[in-house]
Amino acid sequence: MISRKIVENLGNSSFIRAMFEEGNRLRAAYGEENVFDFSIGNPEVEPPREVYDSLHEIADDRTPGTHRYMPNAGYSFVREAIAGKLSIDYDMKVPADNICMVCGAAAGLNVVLKSILNPGEEVIIFAPYFAEYKFYIGNGGGVPVVVETDGEFDIDIEQFRKAVTPLTKAVLINSPNNPTGVIYSREKLMELASVIKEKETEFRSDIFLISDEPYNEIIYVDEELPVVFNIFEKAVVVNSYSKSLALPGERIGYIAVSPAISECALLMAAIIFNNRTLGFVNAPAISQRLVAKAVNVSVDPEIYRERMELLYNKLIELGFECQKPAGAFYLFVKAPMDDEMEFLKIAQKYNILVVPGRGFGRAGFFRMAFCVSLETIKRSLPAFERLAAEIFS
Ligand SMILES: Cc1ncc(COP(=O)(O)O)c(C=O)c1O
Numbered sequence: 001m002i003s004r005k006i007v008e009n010l011g012n013s014s015f016i017r018a019m020f021e022e023g024n025r026l027r028a029a030y031g032e033e034n035v036f037d038f039s040i041g042n043p044e045v046e047p048p049r050e051v052y053d054s055l056h057e058i059a060d061d062r063t064p065g066t067h068r069y070m071p072n073a074g075y076s077f078v079r080e081a082i083a084g085k086l087s088i089d090y091d092m093k094v095p096a097d098n099i100c101m102v103c104g105a106a107a108g109l110n111v112v113l114k115s116i117l118n119p120g121e122e123v124i125i126f127a128p129y130f131a132e133y134k135f136y137i138g139n140g141g142g143v144p145v146v147v148e149t150d151g152e153f154d155i156d157i158e159q160f161r162k163a164v165t166p167l168t169k170a171v172l173i174n175s176p177n178n179p180t181g182v183i184y185s186r187e188k189l190m191e192l193a194s195v196i197k198e199k200e201t202e203f204r205s206d207i208f209l210i211s212d213e214p215y216n217e218i219i220y221v222d223e224e225l226p227v228v229f230n231i232f233e234k235a236v237v238v239n240s241y242s243k244s245l246a247l248p249g250e251r252i253g254y255i256a257v258s259p260a261i262s263e264c265a266l267l268m269a270a271i272i273f274n275n276r277t278l279g280f281v282n283a284p285a286i287s288q289r290l291v292a293k294a295v296n297v298s299v300d301p302e303i304y305r306e307r308m309e310l311l312y313n314k315l316i317e318l319g320f321e322c323q324k325p326a327g328a329f330y331l332f333v334k335a336p337m338d339d340e341m342e343f344l345k346i347a348q349k350y351n352i353l354v355v356p357g358r359g360f361g362r363a364g365f366f367r368m369a370f371c372v373s374l375e376t377i378k379r380s381l382p383a384f385e386r387l388a389a390e391i392f393s
Contacts, residue, residue: 013359038355041371081295082256091227094256100255107253117137122143123145123170126148130360155192157191174213175213176326176328180323180332181328189226218299228258229259229260233260236257252284252290304371336391
């Protein structure tokens, strides 16, 4: 009765639902404060003060038409504000016409993929990857092709080269990365760009680089995030304010298309068309006004750094193996036994909830979202000590 594909996808994403249900069960049994739920990337941090100030101003605005339909790409003044900010950050002119406001990065990725993919074309993603990518690619009629990263979760150029085929239409990267926290260096991205060029010539094809950057403001190292527009010829950036302004419930983000793309105007027309016909119509009016006023504001990454350091140092001290994240708000930890599902079961005995690495395409690991309160992290440390005593003794 129900779509076979969707029923299959429901099965493939059941680990998230399972964690959600387990969390509810534990909270009901032991009380909210005794459950250490690191399963979801839902920021506990509140939006910056400027966001609340702007919300007041917006609420008081009685200008007629404020809440009506608008052009599907969004308000022109909002697109201009974002284009202006990107032009400074990228040190190149980004026209407002190349920006489309969308309902968060999830919508933005679906819109971009739908706009470029013909049925059966391939999109390369790097494992571990954000679990939803496979579904977004499927929604666009494409086929995900998974390429393993190296021992440090960095792009393995030779593995990548082998995975490119005449059907490759896009490469989807995410940096800072969910779940690993890795930031790809400019040098690595230049190598990636050069293989893409080489393969485009070999196959006489066009390969887009889609850069999913919702964590671009949450960085712990002394490095700038490389600007993909300056590295790749056919680059599309998808960004969102879910993490940078801690507004995931308000569904707001944007797509930025590189002016270097030869069919840039047609691609923008396709993107705006799909934003409309996939049913988003336009990004929410209030959220658009909000981000236009807060274009230069973001949550303070130091808030996350403190949580990361506390949890990371404790895990390392207890004997866990984990790469220190350069950005985003996740730890991707090696499970102390081969089967991470076995580890998850033991962790749950201590009311610790984490997500299995296999959901991100890398079994044998687990992901912890440290965007929970500092208090939760502090309270969880003795539970980790008891857990480690059971496992490592
Ligand atoms: C890597 C990555 N991409 C996209 C998204 C979707 O974010 P949004 O709330 O902007 O749709 C998330 C959310 O966690 C994410 O981690």
